[in-house]
Amino acid sequence: DAKTTQPNSMESNEEEPVHLPCNHSTISGTDYIHWYRQLPSQGPEYVIHGLTSNVNNRMASLAIAEDRKSSTLILHRATLRDAAVYYCILRHGGSQGNLIFGKGTKLSVKP
Amino acid sequence: DVKVTQSSRYLVKRTGEKVFLECVQDMDHENMFWYRQDPGLGLRLIYFSYDVKMKEKGDIPEGYSVSREKKERFSLILESASTNQTSMYLCASGWPTGMNTEAFFGQGTRLTVV
Numbered sequence: 531d532a533k534t535t536q537p538n539s540m541e542s543n544e545e546e547p548v549h550l551p552c553n554h555s556t557i558s559g560t561d562y563i564h565w566y567r568q569l570p571s572q573g574p575e576y577v578i579h580g581l582t583s584n585v586n587n588r589m590a591s592l593a594i595a596e597d598r599k600s601s602t603l604i605l606h607r608a609t610l611r612d613a614a615v616y617y618c619i620l621r622h623g624g625s626q627g628n629l630i631f632g633k634g635t636k637l638s639v640k641p
Numbered sequence: 642d643v644k645v646t647q648s649s650r651y652l653v654k655r656t657g658e659k660v661f662l663e664c665v666q667d668m669d670h671e672n673m674f675w676y677r678q679d680p681g682l683g684l685r686l687i688y689f690s691y692d693v694k695m696k697e698k699g700d701i702p703e704g705y706s707v708s709r710e711k712k713e714r715f716s717l718i719l720e721s722a723s724t725n726q727t728s729m730y731l732c733a734s735g736w737p738t739g740m741n742t743e744a745f746f747g748q749g750t751r752l753t754v755v
Binding site for chain 1: 645674676683684685686689699700731733735742743744745746747748749
């Protein structure tokens with residue numbers, strides 16, 4: 531399985547944008563890039579995913595490099611409720627691909 | 642609005658007991674998963690199932706088995722619980738066949754084996 535590399539931790543100030551990087555240099559052409567986050571004492575929750583083009587939803591934006599070897603999750607205005615561990619995951623396209631979690635990035639948000 | 646329900650939030654069992662962790666989803670998903678989460682080790686896949694009565698081993702299946710008799714229910718079984726199985730267990734379900742969408746996780750079961 532292709533691996534991802536993320537910083538262990540990041541800090542942000544409330545109301546400011548946050549850019550969470552992820553490297554996935556061994557990504558294959560059929561791997562989708564998924565982001566999940568896990569708030570304290572909860573199960574992971576889906577944030578966003580994409581294949582080649584940048585994606586936006588109500589939670590975040592996903593910017594994917596042209597060579598697809600890296601991506602960035604963008605939280606446009608961090609709130610205290612965004613403090614969580616963020617996981618960047620590659621999932622093989624198709625019906626039976628798994629979600630293999632790495633260590634993720636622990637995001638702290640300061641008021 | 643609950644989509645993935647795990648039968649217990651907290652569970653305490655004795656060494657050697659047979660333990661059943663139940664997970665039910667209401668989204669008609671084919672794929673269901675069991676993970677365990679430990680400090681410093683992250684989420685690790687134990688077993689998954691992509692159809693009724695089908696199962697596949699994940700990264701750490703030793704000491705566990707699973708059952709998927711109905712599409713909506715995926716059970717994790719600890720045949721003889723041991724203290725090193727004390728952990729947070731997370732169930733997930735996801736993506737209709739052929740679609741690469743999101744997975745949904747339950748709230749987790751914190752199991753303590755004493």
